[in-house]
Amino acid sequence: MGERPPPLYTWRVIDLHTHSRASDGTETPRELLAAAAAAGVRVVALTDHDTTAGWAEAAEAVAATGVALVRGIELSTRAATPDGGISVHLLAYLPDPAHPDLVAAMDRTRDDRVARARRMVDLLAQDHPLTWDDVLAQTADGATVGRPHLADALVAAGVVADRDEAFATILHPGARYYVPHYAPDTVDAVRAVLAAGGVPVMAHPRAGRRGRVVTDDTIAELAAAGMAGLEVDHRDHDDVERSALRGLATDLGLLVTGSSDYHGTGKLNRIGERTTAPEVLDAIAARGLLEVLHP
Template identity: 55%
Template sequence: MSGAPDAVGEADLHTHSTVSDGTESPTRLMEQAAAAGLWGIALTDHDSTSGWAEAAAAVHETGVALIRGMELSTRSGFMSVHMLAYLVDPLDEGLLAETARIRESRLSRAEEIVRRIGRDYALDWDDVLAQTAEGTTIGRPHIADALVARGHVATRSAAFEGILHPRAGYAHPHYAPDPLTGVRLIRAAGGVPVLAHPGTRGAERVMDEDSIARLVDAGLFGLEIDHPENRPDAKRRLRELATRYKLEVTGSSDYHGAGKPNRLGELRTSAGVVERIIAEASGAEPLIP
């Protein structure tokens, strides 16, 4: 893009709707952003841009700016690594093909998890479908909600700490490209890639420096350091890496509605960084009322 628009403000750059594993529609999410007094949000549903049109329709009504994006699944060995992809071209063929493959794998993985759980608990696929909306990218959070509805656990978080934890033996990974491929896909689609919540497992589990350097060479823009689930020791390490590799620092809530305790707008990205994201993107325009 030729440059950032006037009157850019702070934004919460990581939110989810019912298109993936949030509990609020894109319209309701925009309304909640207005109630929180936010200048803007990024809608970043998992591996999908299907919520963009509905959220876009609410921009002028709510007065909230929309940075259209997604949270792209990638995988490094056994570790899930998520990439926030801002202002990508939703019709880019490479990105479309890869996200379709990821969603198909997510679906088959979810069906297999439910089959495994169903051997030991009263749970079937209809229970999971009851927790979704039309067009939802189905994943483990919906299985968690079904477990809550069935009374097997008290909350979504409890499901992830128990039945859906890898040690329980029911869950297994879905397909995702490696992080380097993820960054390249996002850049090829005109988007701006940021490594999502990279410090949730503590400093010892932060991605190694050589891997970060390779991502930077491929076009990594920033690190989502100000995230409610990043641990303090990891944040210190990540800020060192951000300084060394001249990466931008973003902040966001990772809001899922009732699906997580995270509060919309509790952490935000500065107006200056939002401007730089907009200026670097060529895949889609921000929508500003």
């Protein structure tokens, strides 16, 4: 008695990684769900960076769009290494948004993102026509300034053609303008998500073009700490990487997800271009504290 009945997702197209203007997407949460509906996606996870600010508007759009909503977050974390750490993005599905450990991690990360963005603007302004006001003009009200907003300002200034070019060149972690920001330890973040009743899944674990990636041993350490899955089907993984990740997930008993990492017009990614199997969403829904919101 009291157990949640198993949801019936067998007919649904499921995309478990998207972004709205609450972080670095180009659409409002309502527009994002409408885009999902137009693309034939029937379950979407809103996973803005280090914030739950878009959840309420997305929830209000569920009935009108007919798209079920998985409330989530993409947490910026750093896995410990002898040379200073490697950036890891951790998807947190269906957690308590008010849990103090989770709130503390998000608040500190967002605050440091702003300071970091200002430092990057100062460096970029030495060589390019860019000001802090230019960046703010590309940032939605309430959103935390990040590299995508710097990229949009550089596009508007004619420095680069699009976000992809900006991230591949002057905003790349190897560029002299790049400044790191605070991020909690990945193991600590996994534990915070679990404490908040959420389901932690590593986003694009082999996306090497974004920067260095963690080893299989680190993934095993995170699995031992309670990480639930790996985002395997992602446009930043090739066939060889997807095959290796599926094998690793099998060995470690991890869930395998697939997602678009959609940002509206901010990236080439198309909503629903990679999807998650229904039985995997069933497993996530069974483990999460919050329920999936249905039309």
